Amino acid sequence: MKKIVELKNASVVVNNGFDEVKTILDDVTLTIYENDFLTILGGNGAGKSTLFNVIAGTLMLTSGSISILGQDVTQLPAQSRAKYLARVFQDPKMGTAPRMTVAENLLIAKFRGEKRGLVSRKIQDYTDEFQGLIGKIGNGLEKHLETPAGLLSGGQRQALSLLMATVKRPDLLLLDEHTAALDPKTSQSLMALTNQFVQGDQLTALMITHHMEDALKYGNRLLVMKDGKIIEDLSQAEKAKLNLADYYQIFE
Template sequence: MKKIIELKNASVVVNNGFDEVKTILDDVSLTIYEQDFLTILGGNGAGKSTLFNVIAGTLMLTSGSIAIMGEDVTHLSAQKRAAHLSRVFQDPKMGTAPRMTVAENLLIAKFRGQKRGLVSRQLQEYKGEFQELLGKIGNGLDKHLDTPAGLLSGGQRQALSLLMATVKRPELLLLDEHTAALDPKTSQSLMQLTDNFVQTDQLTALMITHQMEDALKYGNRLLVMKDGKIVKDLNKDEKAQLSIADYYRIFD
């Protein structure tokens, strides 16, 4: 099975400014295989965001190594790793350019990693394709092709961020609590859309969630983190046998 991400003995140690050294990622080894959909649970300070930042390259390891598609990227910047990764953040404002239209945002995403200016002729050329893509989402985004992204609702903007992250198929999709800022109904709708994208396009994805129900329902692997360590790595059959009460007991 093809390895997409491989962390070996990955640790991050920081100084909090008061001469106190703290380990926020503690000797983590993890392999993510092609078409894995991993959900991550853990309390505040468990190391979930640190793990994401280490993979994305926005935080460097103190020790250990990380490989993407078999290539050692331990010392490569986030910009160098961006060709392989896409990320959807918790804040709907993070993934889109607010003054650009929905179509212009999608055009940028389509040519991510390529040196190419925004030319209006190109935009017209791809509008039909973008219209069709937006129609699959089913939340009215297809009526807003020429609307600035900043005028969209939070749910629409996050759906656009998800579409932008997947329009140019990434090796790994990082979902950083991407439904947390939305109301429950919109959150559920976006989660179903996410799962549809992952399954249909056979994506490899890693998702942080605080929703126990989502961790039970989605993905083929569940990671539980505590004190900078992965304390559980459950496959689909193992997690299917757990109830929400069992999940809470893991954190005791």
Template structure:
């Protein structure tokens, strides 16, 4: 089975300002395979966001190695990793350009990771394609193809961010607590849409969540992190046998 991500003794140490170093990612070894949908749980400071930042290239390792799609990207900056991965952030404002229309945002996402020269955008050639895409979301955004993204609701912007991250199929999709800023009803709808996208396009995805119910319901693997380490890596069968109480007991 194809490995999408390999972390080998991945370690990140930072200076705390008092001439002391703190380890925020502690010799993590992790293999993520094509088609995996991993949910990641852990308390504050467990290393979840650090893991994402290391994979995305926004934070470099102090020691260790990281491979994406078989390529050693340990010293490759984030902008050059964009051809491999996409990320949806917790804040709905992070993933879209507010003054640009829905169609313009989608056009940017369509060419993620590619070199582009100064040529006419010819957006009219893509309108039908983009309309078909947003029709799949079903939260009212289908009426706003030419609306500036800043005028959309938080749920609509986050759904657009998800669509932008998958319009050009990534090797890896990073979902960084992408439902946390939404109300419960909108959060449930976005999670169902996320699962649909991951399933239909056979994506490889990592999702940080604080919702125990989502960790139970979605994905085929569960990682539990604590103190910068992966303390549990549960396969689908083990995960299916767990209850909410079992999850809470892990952190005790």
């Protein structure tokens, strides 16, 4: 199986400013294979966001290594890893440019990671393509191709962020509690849309969630983190045997 991301003995140690050293990622070894859809559960301080940040390159390892598609990226900064990764954040405001229209946001996403010169953007050449893309969403976004992203609802803006993250197929999609800021109904709709995108385009995805129901329902692997360690790495078959009560027991 093709390895997309491989972490070996990955640790992050930080100083909190009071001469107190804390390990926030503790000797983690993890392989993410092509077409994996991993969900990650864990309490506050478990290391979930730290794991995302070391993969994305926004936080460097203290020790250990990380490779993407077989290339050692341990020392590479976030901008050098951007060609591999796309990320949807918890805050709907973080994934889009508020003063730019939906079409303009999609145009930026379409050419993510490519070198661009000072040439006309010719956005009109992509109008039909972008209209077709937002037509898949089904939450009214199809009426807002020329609307600035800052005027969209939270659900529409997060759906746009998801679309932007996947319009140019990433090697790894990072979903950072991307439904947490939404109301339950909108959250469920976005989660169903996410699964549709991941399965339909055969993406490789890593998703942090606090919703145990989503962890049960979605993905082929479940990671449970505690104190900077991965304490469980469950396959789809193992996950299918568990219920919510079993999940709560894992955290005891």
